[in-house]
Amino acid sequence: MTQVVAGLIIAFISGWKMTLVMLATSPAMIAAGALQARFFASSMKRSQKHTGKASQVVQETVSGIRTVYSFVAEMKVIKRFNDILEEIYKFGVKKSHMSGVTAGFAFLFMFCVYALGFWYGGQLIIAGEMLPGDMLTVFFAIVIGAMGIGMASQITPDVAKAQGAAVGVFEIINR
Numbered sequence: 001m002t003q004v005v006a007g008l009i010i011a012f013i014s015g016w017k018m019t020l021v022m023l024a025t026s027p028a029m030i031a032a033g034a035l036q037a038r039f040f041a042s043s044m045k046r047s048q049k050h051t052g053k054a055s056q057v058v059q060e061t062v063s064g065i066r067t068v069y070s071f072v073a074e075m076k077v078i079k080r081f082n083d084i085l086e087e088i089y090k091f092g093v094k095k096s097h098m099s100g101v102t103a104g105f106a107f108l109f110m111f112c113v114y115a116l117g118f119w120y121g122g123q124l125i126i127a128g129e130m131l132p133g134d135m136l137t138v139f140f141a142i143v144i145g146a147m148g149i150g151m152a153s154q155i156t157p158d159v160a161k162a163q164g165a166a167v168g169v170f171e172i173i174n175r
Contacts, residue, residue: 001148001152002148003144003145003147003148003151004145004146004148004149004152005145006145007141007142007143007144007145007146007148008023008141008142008145010137010138010141011137011138011141011142011145014134014137014138014141015121015124015130015134015135015137015138017120017124017129017130018117018120018121018124018130018135018138018139019138019141019142021116021117021120022113022116022117022120022138022139022142023142025112025113025116026113026146028109028112028113029106029109029110029113029146031109032102032105032106032108032109032110035102035105035106036102036103036105036106037160039098039099039102040099040160041159041160041163041164043095043098043099044160044161044164045160045163045164045167046091047088047091047092047095047164048164048165048168050084050087050088050091051088052168053084053087054081054084054085054088057077057080057081057084058081061077061081114139114143117138117139117142118139121135121136121138121139122135
């Protein structure tokens with residue numbers, strides 16, 4: 001949080017106009033990041049559900065291996081497990097594509113904000129309202145402040161994993 005506050009203070013001191021323009025675009029970047037985090041959290045829950053099915057089949061088969069052999073049901077169990085693995089594979093491919101799309105949107109917004117910052121900073125330099133060094137100071141102060149927010153939000157995947165795991169735990173507790 002200190003990094004964010006220090007970045008904003010330095011940016012406002014060096015060039016308040018450019019700082020306000022760059023901050024005005026921050027909701028788009030936050031929304032893109034939130035979309036990516038939300039997708040990751042929901043896909044993590046579904047991924048754990050699919051993996052749980054596969055684990056359940058393996059556990060049932062191993063614990064009842066004598067029954068499986070006595071009924072000569074090895075091929076049936078293998079087919080059931082392969083069907084679940086195929087489902088997991090299809091989900092993984094879909095998840096990878098969606099992850100690429102959401103990351104693409106996040107980077108699109110980020111680079112658009114960078115482009116806007118450099119363009120507007122250039123306009124202020126041409127108008128004589130800002131020096132090139134101040135423009136770079138504002139730009140990097142905002143970027144480093146945003147990196148502070150990004151570092152603080154790095155725990156989002158861990159929180160999503162914990163939420164996904166907690167759902168299963170609470171289902172067992174309720175049962």
